[in-house]
């Protein structure tokens with residue numbers, strides 16, 4: 410398949426690796442945005458708004474004419490959005506909430522140009538086995554949770570906590586490859 414060359418508005422190494430897996434040619438563009446939730450905003454509204462905002466921030470900085478891809482991933486439990494943990498206390502609380510039950514990982518992707526916009530939303534159910542206090546402390550000390558939504562990386566040490574998932578593994582890691590590929594195809598076909 411002949412995909413368009415794109416700009417990736419992301420500083421996430423996981424998103425770069427996933428996009429490279431598709432064989433898409435891309436350049437990187439910076440996209441720093443305010444990630445504060447708006448009052449009354451639902452988790453889905455929030456994650457979609459952020460993916461679009463990242464893509465548009467990238468577009469504003471771009472000096473070429475490439476379409477820009479932005480994505481956002483959040484962990485949701487009982488309708489609460491769990492972001493990246495800032496300290497051990499917050500992380501511990503998050504892990505205690507995720508322990509022995511299921512939660513959702515929601516990833517939104519947006520592909521934009523000045524005249525077009527495509528979006529995808531993927532929700533995955535993730536089931537954690539019960540975690541011990543010792544495991545929670547050891548996981549924090551590994552340094553892995555700090556830059557990740559919900560404080561864990563399914564692709565890393567936290568894989569051992571995951572009993573099963575229902576949905577898209579790549580979406581949990583940060584970029585749903587099946588849906589992203591479809592979006593790129595759709596973009597190319599309608600040029």
Ligand SMILES: Cc1cn([C@H]2C[C@H](O)[C@@H](COP(=O)(O)OP(=O)(O)OP(=O)(O)O)O2)c(=O)[nH]c1=O
Pocket residue numbers: 418419420421423424463480481482483484514556557558559561562563564581582583
């Ligand atoms: C749940 C989960 C999240 N994550 C990561 C994916 C994202 O990088 C991060 C969620 O934060 P995001 O705010 O979506 O992304 P980011 O700040 O890392 O990168 P950018 O905004 O520049 O694109 O958490 C994993 O790597 N593994 C997981 O299992």
